[in-house]
Each structure stands twice: as C-alpha cells, then as structure tokens.
Amino acid sequence: MVPLTSASVDDLNVDVLVNYCSQHVHGFPQAPTHLTISQFGHGQSNPTYLLEASLGGSSVKRYVLRKKPAGKLLQSAHAVEREFQVLNALGAYTLVPVPKVFCLCTNSAVIGTPFYIMEYLEGRIFIDPTLPGLAPIRKRAIYSATAKALASLHSADVDAIGLGKYGRRDNYCKRQVDRWAKQYLASTGEGKSPRNPKMLELVNWLQQHIPSEDSASRKASLVHGDFRIDNLVFHPIEDKVIGILDWELSTLGNQMCDVAYSTLHYLVDFDLDKVHQHKGIEATGIPQGIPLLSEYLADYCSASGKPWPLAEWKFYVAFSLFRGASIHAGLHSRWIMGNASGGKRAQNSGLKADAIIEAAWSYIERKSVLPQHPASDRSAQGQLEHFNAGSINQKTSTGGRFVPNYKIVELRDRLIQFMEDYIYPMEKEFYKLSNTSMRWTVHPEEEKLKEIAKQQGLWNLWLPLDSASRARKVLFDGSNDDKVFDQLLGAGLSNLEYGYLCEIMGRSVWAPQVFNCGAPDTGNMEVLLRYGNKEQMQEWLIPLLEGKIRSGFAMTEPQVASSDATNIECSIERQGDSYIVNGKKWWTSGAMDPRCKILIVMGKTDFNAPKHKQQTMILVDIRSPGVQVIRPLTVLGFDDAPHGHAEVYFENVCVPAKNVLLAEGGGFEIAQGRLGPGRLHHCMRLIGAAERSVELMVLRAHQRKAFGKFIAQHGSFQSDLAKCRVELEKTRLLVLEAADQLDRVGNKKARGILAMAKVAAPNMALMVIDMAMQVHGAAGLSGDTVLSHLYATARTLRIADGPDEVHLGTIAKLELQRAAKL
Ligand SMILES: Cc1cc2nc3c(=O)[nH]c(=O)nc-3n(C[C@H](O)[C@H](O)[C@H](O)COP(=O)(O)OP(=O)(O)OC[C@H]3O[C@@H](n4cnc5c(N)ncnc54)[C@H](O)[C@@H]3O)c2cc1C
Numbered sequence: 158m159v160p161l162t163s164a165s166v167d168d169l170n171v172d173v174l175v176n177y178c179s180q181h182v183h184g185f186p187q188a189p190t191h192l193t194i195s196q197f198g199h200g201q202s203n204p205t206y207l208l209e210a211s212l213g214g215s216s217v218k219r220y221v222l223r224k225k226p227a228g229k230l231l232q233s234a235h236a237v238e239r240e241f242q243v244l245n246a247l248g249a250y251t252l253v254p255v256p257k258v259f260c261l262c263t264n265s266a267v268i269g270t271p272f273y274i275m276e277y278l279e280g281r282i283f284i285d286p287t288l289p290g291l292a293p294i295r296k297r298a299i300y301s302a303t304a305k306a307l308a309s310l311h312s313a314d315v316d317a318i319g320l321g322k323y324g325r326r327d328n329y330c331k332r333q334v335d336r337w338a339k340q341y342l343a344s345t346g347e348g349k350s351p352r353n354p355k356m357l358e359l360v361n362w363l364q365q366h367i368p369s370e371d372s373a374s375r376k377a378s379l380v381h382g383d384f385r386i387d388n389l390v391f392h393p394i395e396d397k398v399i400g401i402l403d404w405e406l407s408t409l410g411n412q413m414c415d416v417a418y419s420t421l422h423y424l425v426d427f428d429l430d431k432v433h434q435h436k437g438i439e440a441t442g443i444p445q446g447i448p449l450l451s452e453y454l455a456d457y458c459s460a461s462g463k464p465w466p467l468a469e470w471k472f473y474v475a476f477s478l479f480r481g482a483s484i485h486a487g488l489h490s491r492w493i494m495g496n497a498s499g500g501k502r503a504q505n506s507g508l509k510a511d512a513i514i515e516a517a518w519s520y521i522e523r524k525s526v527l528p529q530h531p532a533s534d535r536s537a538q539g540q541l542e543h544f545n546a547g548s549i550n551q552k553t554s555t556g557g558r559f560v561p562n563y564k565i566v567e568l569r570d571r572l573i574q575f576m577e578d579y580i581y582p583m584e585k586e587f588y589k590l591s592n593t594s595m596r597w598t599v600h601p602e603e604e605k606l607k608e609i610a611k612q613q614g615l616w617n618l619w620l621p622l623d624s625a626s627r628a629r630k631v632l633f634d635g636s637n638d639d640k641v642f643d644q645l646l647g648a649g650l651s652n653l654e655y656g657y658l659c660e661i662m663g664r665s666v667w668a669p670q671v672f673n674c675g676a677p678d679t680g681n682m683e684v685l686l687r688y689g690n691k692e693q694m695q696e697w698l699i700p701l702l703e704g705k706i707r708s709g710f711a712m713t714e715p716q717v718a719s720s721d722a723t724n725i726e727c728s729i730e731r732q733g734d735s736y737i738v739n740g741k742k743w744w745t746s747g748a749m750d751p752r753c754k755i756l757i758v759m760g761k762t763d764f765n766a767p768k769h770k771q772q773t774m775i776l777v778d779i780r781s782p783g784v785q786v787i788r789p790l791t792v793l794g795f796d797d798a799p800h801g802h803a804e805v806y807f808e809n810v811c812v813p814a815k816n817v818l819l820a821e822g823g824g825f826e827i828a829q830g831r832l833g834p835g836r837l838h839h840c841m842r843l844i845g846a847a848e849r850s851v852e853l854m855v856l857r858a859h860q861r862k863a864f865g866k867f868i869a870q871h872g873s874f875q876s877d878l879a880k881c882r883v884e885l886e887k888t889r890l891l892v893l894e895a896a897d898q899l900d901r902v903g904n905k906k907a908r909g910i911l912a913m914a915k916v917a918a919p920n921m922a923l924m925v926i927d928m929a930m931q932v933h934g935a936a937g938l939s940g941d942t943v944l945s946h947l948y949a950t951a952r953t954l955r956i957a958d959g960p961d962e963v964h965l966g967t968i969a970k971l972e973l974q975r976a977a978k979l
Pocket residue numbers: 677709710711712713714717718719720721743744745746747792802953956957958959960961962963966
C-alpha cells in the first residue's frame with residue numbers, strides 16, 4: 158500500500174488511483190514509495206489536487222488531478238470531460254499555452270467521479286490582479302502577456318482542431334443573457350438571496366443592446382468563459398503565460414465576452430473578504446505599471462487583429478458584470494440554504510452581487526467608455542521598451558528622445574478620456590450660452606466639470622515641482638502634511654512632462670480652465686508661487702489653486718506700444734501704507750469673468766529709475782473703488798465670453814502697500830519669470846489645436862465629394878495634408894525641446910529656443926487650421942465648427958505674450974552673439 162502523507166480527499170482510493178496512473182499517465186512512477194495528495198485551495202468548482210509521487214530519495218513527480226465534485230450535480234455543470242477535450246485539442250494542435258493532459262477517466266469506479274490528469278506547471282499564479290510585490294515594469298509585462306495569451310486562445314481554428322462542435326456558435330450573448338437571468342430568478346426571492354429589481358432592469362437593457370455581430374455564427378469561436386489573471390500560470394522567471402487553466406465554462410461563442418470579463422477587476426473588487434470594498438482599481442487607483450483598461454484592450458486587439466470594439470464595449474462589460482452578479486447571487490443563496498462551496502465567505506456574496514449590479518449600471522450610464530481609437534503609441538510594447546530603457550522616471554529611452562514616461566502616458570490617457578467624456582460633448586452648450594444675453598455668466602456645468610477633474614487628479618497639472626515646494630516652504634515652513642493642500646499642487650511635473658498633457662487640453666478652447674490650467678491664471682499663480690509672500694499666498698494663491706476665483710494680468714496699455722514694457726505709463730505711487738494706482742489698461746484677459754477677483758497690475762513706481770527698475774507689480778482687488786471695467790474687446794469677432802479681454806481703467810485706486818509683489822522695481826524681473834513657462838503653455842496648446850484641425854480636415858475630406866471623388870482622393874489635398882503633418886511634427890519637437898531646456902537650464906539660458914517655439918507654434922497652427930478651414934469650404938469659416946475660434950486664438954498668439962518680431966529679434970541677437978564668439 159502506498160502511504161498517503163497528506164490529503165483532504167474524502168473518496169480517493171489511493172492504491173486504485175496509483176494503479177490507474179501507472180497505466181495511463183506517461184512517466185508516472187510504476188512503484189512510488191510515497192504519494193502526497195493536496196487540494197488546491199483557490200476557487201475551483203471542480204476539486205483539483207496536486208499529486209506528488211516520490212520514488213524514494215529526492216525525486217518527485219508532480220501531476221494535477223481534476224475531478225467532478227461528489228454527489229448529485231446539475232447536468233451541464235462540472236463537465237471535466239469537456240475540459241479534457243478542449244485541453245487535449247489545444248495542446249496537440251496549437252501553441253495556445255495549456256497544461257498537457259495525460260488521461261481522462263470516465264469510470265466513476267476508480268475514484269468516485271470522472272477525472273482527468275494533467276501536467277503540473279511549475280510557475281507563478283497571481284491571485285491578486287494588482288500584482289502586489291512586483292515592480293511596475295513586471296506588472297506591465299504580466300498584463301501584456303495576459304492580453305497575448307487571450308488573443309492566442311481566441312485565434313485557435315476550432316474546425317481544424319476538432320472543436321467545431323464544441324458549442325453552438327450563434328447568439329451566444331442572447332443565450333447567455335437568458336440563461337443567467339433564469340439562474341438569477343431561480344436563486345433569488347423568498348428564503349433565498351434578496352432579489353434586486355435593478356438586476357431585472359439590467360436583463361432588459363442587455364436584451365435590447367445585444368450587438369448585431371452576436372447573431373453571426375462565422376465570427377464565433379473558442380471562448381474560455383472564466384479568463385482571469387488568477388487562472389493563468391506564468392513562467393517562474395519570465396513574464397509569459399505557460400498555462401491557461403480552468404476551462405470549465407469554455408464553449409464556442411462571442412469572444413469579446415472573454416475580453417470584457419478579464420477586465421472586470423478594473424470596475425469591481427470581487428474579493429469576498431472585502432465586505433465594504435466593492436470598487437475596482439479604476440476607482441481605487443491603478444497601481445503603477447498596470448495599464449489602463451483601454452491600454453489592455455488595445456494590447457489584446459493588436460495581438461488578436463480584432464477591431465477596436467468602440468460601439469459594443471459597453472454591452473460586453475455590462476453583460477460580464479451581469480453574469481458575475483448572477484453567479485454571486487447563486488452563491489449567496491446556496492450559503493443561505495447551507496450548501497455553499499465557498500464556505501463562510503459566501504455570506505458576503507449577496508452584497509457583492511448588489512455592488513456588481515450597481516457597477517453595471519454606472520458603467521452603462523457613462524457617456525463614453527473607450528477612446529475613439531486604440532492609441533498605438535500607448536501599446537504595451539512601447540511602454541515595455543521604455544521601461545527597459547531604465548528608470549521609469551527617465552524622460553528618454555531607446556524608443557526616442559521625447560517619449561513620455563509611464564506616469565505621463567497614464568495621465569494623458571485620463572485626459573483624453575476626460576476630453577471625450579465631458580469637454581467635446583459640452584462645447585456646443587458652452588457656445589450656446591456665450592451667444593445669449595447671459596454670455597458673461599459661467600455655465601453651471603463648467604463648475605461641475607472642474608470638480609470631476611479635481612477628483613480625477615487632473616487638476617493644476619501645469620504646476621511645476623519647484624514652485625510647489627516653495628509654496629510648501631512659505632506656507633508651512635516645509636513641514637506640511639496637509640493632504641488637501643497637497644492635492645492642489647499638481648502632479649509634480651516638469652515643463653516637458655506637462656507639455657504632453659497641455660497639448661491635449663489645447664484641442665478645445667474650453668478645456669484648459671476646466672483643469673485649472675488656463676491663461677492668465679496659471680501665469681498669475683506662478684507669480685504668486687515664485688514671488689508671493691505668505692500672506693499674499695494665503696489670500697490669493699490658495700483660492701486660485703482651488704479654482705474658486707480667477708484672475709487677470711494688466712500690463713498692456715492702449716496708448717503705448719506695449720510689446721516694449723518699458724513704455725508702460727500706469728503709475729503706482731506710494732502714499733503712507735498704501736499705493737495709489739492710476740492708468741488705462743486693455744486686453745486684460747479674464748477681467749470680464751464674474752469669478753475674477755484679483756488683478757496683477759504692472760505700473761511704474763519710479764519714472765526716474767534705470768529703465769528696467771521703474772516697473773512694479775501689485776495685487777489689486779478688482780472690487781476696489783476706482784477700478785472700472787470699461788468694455789470687452791473682441792478678437793476677429795470672438796469676445797471669449799464669459800472669460801473676456803477687458804479694457805480696464807484705474808482711477809486713484811488705493812491698494813495696501815503689502816500688496817506689492819517682490820519689491821518696488823521688481824516688475825521686470827517678475828515678468829521674465831512669468832513669461833517663460835506661460836509662453837510655452839500657449840505653444841503646447843497650439844500643437845493640440847493643430848492636431849484637432851488635422852483630424853477634422855481628414856474627416857471632412859473623407860465625407861465630401863467634389864468633381865467625382867472624395868476630397869481625400871484629390872492630389873492637392875494629399876499634398877497639403879502632408880505639409881501640415883511635416884510642420885506639425887517639426888513644431889512639436891521644437892516645443893518639447895524648449896520645454897526640456899527650460900527644465901534643464903532655466904528661463905534665461907533657454908530664452909533662444911523659447912523664442913523659436915513662440916514664433917513657430919502659432920504660425921504652424923495658423924497654417925494647419927487655415928488648411929482645415931479650406932477643406933471645409935464655407936463651413937470652415939462659420940461658427941458651425943471649432944475651426945474659426947481656434948484660428949482666432951492662434952492668430953492672437955502671433956502678438957500676445959510678445960509679437961513675432963520681438964522674439965525673432967531675440968533669436969537673431971543670440972545668433973549674432975554666437976557668431977561673434979567663433
Ligand atoms: C487676445 C489677447 C489677449 C491678451 N491678453 C493680455 C493680458 O491678459 N494682459 C496683458 O497685459 N496683455 C494682453 N494682451 C496684449 C498683448 O500682450 C499685446 O498686444 C502685445 O504685447 C503687443 O503689444 P501692443 O498691442 O501694444 O503692440 P505694439 O507694441 O504696438 O506692437 C505692434 C507691432 O509692432 C511691431 N513691433 C513691435 N516690436 C517690434 C520690434 N522689436 N521689431 C519689429 N517690429 C516690432 C510688431 O509688428 C507688433 O505686432 C493680449 C492681447 C490679445 C490679442
């Protein structure tokens with residue numbers, strides 16, 4: 158008799174089993190001295206055992222036995238015969254990673270139920286999908302390998318490998334919805350798990366939204382049915398899948414259900430031990446290294462060659478959640494009736510079922526669930542290359558000089574999603590209000606969007622790390638652990654890092670302020686961060702960082718050429734504890750906004766001091782007596798309500814002396830500090846505006862026919878489009894280079910490249926937007942597209958923040974200086 162050293166096995170006759178294995182399992186020891194049998198603990202509905210047969214000494218052979226549970230079973234459930242069939246076919250004829258199967262025993266006399274024996278895979282199984290303990294690079298690789306493994310099993314040609322009749326192919330979702338709905342009804346109600354009416358509504362919604370492709374049997378193929386990371390065995394060292402396990406629910410059908418099911422942990426936490434935590438990693442925070450759901454999906458689509466499931470994805474996720482809820486309700490009922498296989502933890506599955514139903518509805522109610530297209534530059538491969546290049550904080554990699562790091566890619570994806578969910582759908586509404594008599598009021602939705610942006614961590618992203626640490630130092634002597642304040646201080650990004658994000662915001666004129674990243678507020682906050690004292694920060698910076706108030710910057714004057722700030726005539730005269738401000742300003746952007754509370758005014762405190770020491774900046778409360786907002790100005794007809802560009806007069810405005818920034822005569826110094834990053838932000842946004850224009854241009858060219866063919870087919874269009882792309886890419890590189898230099902060598906040394914970017918970006922954007930308008934014909938000049946507004950904004954930037962000529966002058970001066978040194 159073979160000694161059995163460990164087993165939780167009720168009905169295994171070990172000697173019979175050993176005898177059977179010796180005959181049917183290739184390589185099984187003929188006369189083992191010991192057999193250790195231990196049951197795997199993690200979630201098998203078909204009991205699964207590790208068999209360790211020793212031959213004496215240290216030699217041990219390992220196998221896995223999987224059997225039906227004992228007792229009376231539902232007819233279609235626990236079909237180990239089907240598991241064996243699919244594993245056998247995949248193992249023999251495909252490269253899909255599955256454990257090798259040795260034998261199927263349908264004779265219940267051997268160990269009491271049918272069973273099969275397969276290879277034991279030496280490797281890693283990750284129970285927790287957040288992959289604790291792994292480095293970000295490894296996490297990324299594990300998810301990438303998961304997507305590839307799923308794609309590989311989906312590519313199996315079932316007809317060629319003998320699985321053509323493994324299940325019905327058509328109407329998979331329809332049948333599954335009916336099946337799990339019946340199951341839910343059967344397992345809920347009086348004396349069972351409570352029935353949730355929202356589940357019945359969910360069934361209804363699903364029945365009405367079954368994708369049309371579901372009825373096409375030719376598209377159906379192998380479906381795993383329970384594809385999750387914890388059903389995969391990974392190589393002990395390498396990040397690749399060596400075995401896909403647990404095929405109990407496999408059949409033929411609609412494969413997108415597998416894909417959606419494998420992403421559910423992004424939305425729901427299924428862990429029955431976490432009684433009050435139901436939120437998935439999208440809400441609780443995606444650990445560094447783990448891709449966004451859309452990235453994982455993009456990896457899958459790219460590996461499987463499947464189209465991006467933009468239109469149907471919501472259904473597949475909702476369906477998978479519904480199925481999960483039904484399974485959990487069943488588990489709960491079995492617990493109530495005293496026969497749950499999950500033990501005591503199953504008592505929590507009723508709560509989980511309700512949480513999953515909630516999650517399904519909130520997913521259904523999302524405006525959009527995927528980006529329009531899978532971004533190929535966000536693919537796992539690209540990111541892995543980047544990780545492999547070294548530290549994930551490095552800005553460059555072998556993939557190219559300007560490749561955003563993972564943190565930025567993740568933030569950028571969130572921003573893109575936000576733009577698609579909230580900004581583009583609201584643009585028309587914002588324009589509508591700005592064309593009514595209520596134009597100088599704020600659209601209530603804008604404030605709501607600001608709150609959402611804050612919650613999503615997309616707030617004050619412009620704020621550079623060094624400025625944030627100065628604020629902490631000044632306000633809290635560097636010892637702050639105020640979490641709320643910390644959340645206001647952005648994401649600790651460099652100018653270069655912000656560049657990738659600011660570009661996305663520039664795609665809509667309405668976007669920047671929603672993220673508290675709009676001009677002139679960012680420049681004004683930067684002034685307060687760099688030059689403000691504690692009191693000034695507390696009074697003005699904090700509400701600005703919170704987005705509760707807005708601000709203006711009043712330098713330009715109608716009567717003098719303000720591109721040369723030494724011309725400024727506004728006087729700031731000291732009288733006791735106050736200053737008296739007198740002057741006329743115009744183009745004070747933001748001053749029309751009802752939320753605007755503070756103006757940074759540039760004027761002269763000493764008309765006799767050296768040329769660049771005469772100017773001072775002072776904080777003026779816009780509500781001070783003597784401040785008169787005269788009128789809004791328009792840019793090519795756009796007044797940018799409710800933000801506006803105002804003409805503002807200051808007549809004997811009395812301002813407390815403590816409102817001076819830095820010191821008397823410090824105005825020029827501050828202006829230089831303020832303008833570097835701010836100018837670059839404009840450039841970054843212009844890249845985004847140009848990108849959007851190209852998109853619109855291409856869309857239009859594909860929709861409209863002239864002289865017998867689509868505009869896109871005309872050679873002149875193609876040539877113009879190509880020129881736009883060339884200019885766009887050149888300019889983006891220049892802007893990124895300028896941002897990088899600003900980070901590395903500072904404002905002063907980077908002034909040449911900053912000037913180049915400031916000249917190049919608006920001119921490029923104007924050329925591209927102009928081309929997009931041309932392709933749209935008359936519509937391009939109308940208010941029916943965003944192009945005319947983007948154009949007006951881009952045109953502004955050949956003048957605002959310094960006209961082209963001034964920047965060209967700077968570039969030429971530096972060039973001549975360089976030449977002189979040669
Ligand atoms: C939409 C918009 C928003 C603005 N927002 C603000 C704001 O919030 N706060 C604020 O203070 N200002 C703002 N401005 C004003 C802007 O900064 C000024 O218009 C700009 O500095 C130029 O000053 P100016 O208009 O007085 O032009 P001028 O100084 O009169 O210059 C006119 C032209 O002279 C030529 N020129 C100037 N210098 C040179 C040179 N060195 N070499 C050769 N030619 C030269 C250029 O062609 C230039 O365009 C805004 C402007 C616009 C259009």
